[in-house]
Amino acid sequence: MPPEVSPLEPTLLVVDDNDNNRSLLERQLRRLGYTNILMAQDGEEALQAIVRHGPDLVLLDIQMPRMDGYEVLAAMKERGWVVPTIAISALDEIGSIVRCIELGAEDYLTKPFEKVLLKARVQSCLEKKRLRDREVHYLQELEAANRRLLAMANQDGLTGIPNRRLFDTVLAAALAHNLTQPLSLIVFDIDYFKQFNDNYGHLQGDDCLRRVAAAAVESTRTQQDTVARYGGEEFAVVLPNTDREEAAIIAERIRRAIAELRIPHSGSQVADHVTISLGVTTDERTPPPKTAAEVVAQADRALYQAKGAGRNRAIRYDG
Ligand SMILES: [Mg+2]
Structure with missing residues (x-):
């Protein structure tokens, strides 16, 4: 022995x-x-x-x-x-x-x-x-411990996806490091989310945000895209090396994935379940180079139009 x-x-x-x-x-x-x-x-x-x-x-x-x-x-x-x-x-x-x-x-x-x-x-x-x-x-x-702390500082506590701070870093880096390939950005938010919280309470609201975040991540390309919580019920997706056609396909995939969660939403005026509105923009990288703020403003403008056009849809920014 x-x-x-x-x-x-x-x-x-x-x-x-x-x-x-x-x-x-x-x-x-x-x-x-x-x-x-x-x-x-x-x-x-x-x-x-x-x-x-x-x-x-x-x-x-x-x-x-x-x-x-x-x-x-x-x-x-x-x-x-x-x-x-x-x-x-x-x-x-x-x-x-x-x-x-x-x-x-x-x-x-x-x-x-x-x-x-x-x-x-x-x-x-x-x-x-x-x-x-x-x-x-x-x-x-x-x-x-430092790595955990750093991860926490860049992560949204509720949904576990990147937060606004990391989104800013990722978008700035994507704009700076790739000067030839088109870059697309999607911003989206949950339709009538205030009414959702009023009807179902904040715990259900939090759960809805988590499921929406997960569905959006599932609908994007793991290696390439970054889905971030922009704030409140607003999310943003950075799509490097992505032209307008691809961006439209991904936006539609996200929209459909979230609708298909079939989360009941009696306060919505466009469906009986949770839906989102999306604004999409593509920067073709033609000079002069755009700033992150300009790209975000374009996507926001398109999102605003999507809401005006009846929500539950993606609209592309068109100059
Ligand atoms: Mg000897």
């Missing part, structure tokens, strides 16, 4: 080509209370063990045939592996120690070494690793 490996117990890797040295070091480490000890008898085995087991600390003999300790350190450095390593050398000379440190070793021991020294070095390396791990973990948590 394999021994139980506790996740809290550090895993140590002992690398030495000499069988006696290896088992001596293992015995010493066990006496110090370490139980998860892996062994490797050459550099290749050491690298494999590091990949497979991710040890917390490597005790690395420098003098080994074929791949020596320097080469192991160099290979780890080249691969960007950060595993604390104590280099162990019989050569009590300053040069080999300096070279190990330069190659990324955390600490070193020269053979023969005192048990108290082994204990102190191993403990100190593991403690530093623990602190580093905690710091990395903390930084990751912080980054995740």
Whole structure:
């Protein structure tokens, strides 16, 4: 039966080509209370063990045939592996120690070494690793929190789609980054929404907004289009690389998808269910370039006309 490996117990890797040295070091480490000890008898085995087991600390003999300790350190450095390593050398000379440190070793021991020294070095390396791990973990948590915060700042809390602020960014970016392809914009709002809220209450109103948002998202192209809540019961859809014909098709698809939700709406004067009116504009990108405000104003104008023409329809801005 394999021994139980506790996740809290550090895993140590002992690398030495000499069988006696290896088992001596293992015995010493066990006496110090370490139980998860892996062994490797050459550099290749050491690298494999590091990949497979991710040890917390490597005790690395420098003098080994074929791949020596320097080469192991160099290979780890080249691969960007950060595993604390104590280099162990019989050569009590300053040069080999300096070279190990330069190659990324955390600490070193020269053979023969005192048990108290082994204990102190191993403990100190593991403690530093623990602190580093905690710091990395903390930084990751912080980054995740920042990402969540950023997402929240750009998201409409009710419907979960982009808010006005992100819409402004997306439209400005689409206008700035693409100077040759036509760009279309749809703005739409829910017909007689005030009456809907009056009749059914604000909870039903919120639910209606959520379903309308979802249906609009479903009717657009995932990679390309951005459906945003513009404010209240008003939504906007940015359609990059989209000419007037395509924009008309997408506008009609959205209109139909929302009508087909068949959300009862007794206060509407145009249907017995929730409908929308849409204004559509296409900027052909002919100079002079239009600003976001101008494009929005065109779509708004078309929306106003759609309402005047009896609602539940899409109207295209025509100069
Ligand atoms: Mg050796």
